Amino acid sequence: xxxxxxxxxxxxxxxxxxxxxxxxxxxxxxxxxxxxxxxxxxxxxxxxxxxxxxxxxxxxxxxxxxxxxxxxxxxxxxxxxxxxxxxxxxxxxxxxxxxxxxxxxxxxxxxxxxxxxxxxxxxxxxxxxxxxxxxxxxxxxxxxxxxxxxxxxxxxxxxxxxxxxxxxxxxxxxxxxxxxxxxxxxxxxxxxxxxxxxxxxxxxxxxxx
Amino acid sequence: xxxxxxxxxxxxxxxxxxxxxxxxxxxxxxxxxxxxxxxxxxxxxxxxxxxxxxxxxxxxxxxxxxxxxxxxxxxxxxxxxxxxxxxxxxxxxxxxxxxxxxxxxxxxxxxxxxxxxxxxxxxxxxxxxxxxxxxxxxxxxxxxxxxxxxxxxxxxxxxxxxxxxxxxxxxxxxxxxxxxxxxxxxxxxxxxxxxxxxxxxxxxxxxxx
DNA sequence: CTGAAAAACTTGACACCGTATATCTTTCTT
DNA sequence: AAGAAAGATATACGGTGTCAAGTTTTTCAG
Numbered sequence: 320x321x322x323x324x325x326x327x328x329x330x331x332x333x334x335x336x337x338x339x340x341x342x343x344x345x346x347x348x349x350x351x352x353x354x355x356x357x358x359x360x361x362x363x364x365x366x367x368x369x370x371x372x373x374x375x376x377x378x379x380x381x382x383x384x385x386x387x388x389x390x391x392x393x394x395x396x397x398x399x400x401x402x403x404x405x406x407x408x409x410x411x412x413x414x415x416x417x418x419x420x421x422x423x424x425x426x427x428x429x430x431x432x433x434x435x436x437x438x439x440x441x442x443x444x445x446x447x448x449x450x451x452x453x454x455x456x457x458x459x460x461x462x463x464x465x466x467x468x469x470x471x472x473x474x475x476x477x478x479x480x481x482x483x484x485x486x487x488x489x490x491x492x493x494x495x496x497x498x499x500x501x502x503x504x505x506x507x508x509x510x511x512x513x514x515x516x517x518x519x520x521x522x523x524x525x526x527x528x
Numbered sequence: 529x530x531x532x533x534x535x536x537x538x539x540x541x542x543x544x545x546x547x548x549x550x551x552x553x554x555x556x557x558x559x560x561x562x563x564x565x566x567x568x569x570x571x572x573x574x575x576x577x578x579x580x581x582x583x584x585x586x587x588x589x590x591x592x593x594x595x596x597x598x599x600x601x602x603x604x605x606x607x608x609x610x611x612x613x614x615x616x617x618x619x620x621x622x623x624x625x626x627x628x629x630x631x632x633x634x635x636x637x638x639x640x641x642x643x644x645x646x647x648x649x650x651x652x653x654x655x656x657x658x659x660x661x662x663x664x665x666x667x668x669x670x671x672x673x674x675x676x677x678x679x680x681x682x683x684x685x686x687x688x689x690x691x692x693x694x695x696x697x698x699x700x701x702x703x704x705x706x707x708x709x710x711x712x713x714x715x716x717x718x719x720x721x722x723x724x725x726x727x728x729x730x731x732x733x734x735x736x737x
Numbered sequence: 738c739t740g741a742a743a744a745a746c747t748t749g750a751c752a753c754c755g756t757a758t759a760t761c762t763t764t765c766t767t
Numbered sequence: 768a769a770g771a772a773a774g775a776t777a778t779a780c781g782g783t784g785t786c787a788a789g790t791t792t793t794t795c796a797g
Contacts, residue, residue, distance in 0.1 A: 349642070354754060356753080356754070358655075365777075366755095367776070376756090432640050432644055433642065438701075476694075479693065483697075484689030486687075563782085564785080573746075577745080579786095580745065
């Protein structure tokens, strides 16, 4: 009615407005707290309009996840660039932990076990890989810097798995925050770093390749 | 109509029939694949009847999760009892992994990040704790057996977190099954066991207590 | 056996949801 | 100006969780 015309730029803005609102909603009230209709309503638009921009609710969610991973990957990159190689692994770990604590809603959508396979959404996969790339790079550096050999990909996966597992435990309420979490990180993720200093790495990994 | 009368025993059976069907459904088609109405329909009963046995869908789900954790805890206990102390940690880890691979649907409901806080459901919390208890006990034994000191609870949490993280990675499609998973277990979970043999445990954990 | 209280179950409705289809309305191209 | 394309809407269908009220069935005291 009294609606202003949309310029070409504002058209693309619709998508990002939608994504922004959904992210905000998820961040505050969890991933189940929004509906297509509520989104339409929020944007002052009829119920079917969002479907012009997102084929599905799943598609919307995948896009939101992509955006969340982009934020996350950016923050990882920032840490990577701001720290010297010797402390990157631990800094990345702390940053990861901080992100999960600051943005539990986002973290949950990102790593929810109940999501459609991301094969259909290449952008999402790309940001996921980018998120991981900084950890992987740091691991490779750490291995090289200490003049050791080791499966960097494997160890990076291991590091990720450990921190993620800890966070899951935390979300499940099985961990008291803060101190306990710190202790866990001290004795696990960070130890992976130590590994390259001490002559203790298991030789299992190269067993039957 | 031609419905047989229900004895007192059969009354309780309604609950378990419902739970069994939901578990089966989740196991095959995922946690989103059932509805209250479908359940009612399956049991040949009107839509509201399930609400006589479960206050909520959430309540039903919590009960299902409790049952899943009971199965899981039982399998962990079986492993615990069937292995000698020296191999318990690794055996429990393998069993855990096997469970997750054999019953991905169940594993997902059990550890989904999107679940209501289990404070309201004491039975669930109990089975969760029992599931964890065998790992914790084995960890304590391992520490004692090797004449070392260490925070068993912390290390058990760490072991759990690591394996869970690995499985999450696997479910997210970021890991090729089998070999890679085995490698990861070789170089992480099992190493926790090794820890008690080698004089390498980080002393971070006791730093600023 | 009878009748009332209690338990089990059903019916119907409400407010949502995701989304297919068909119909406008606006804008852009030629 | 005319037609095509894009954007937005209205309407509708089948589904959901669940409340409120009604109805049947079972139980059990007298």
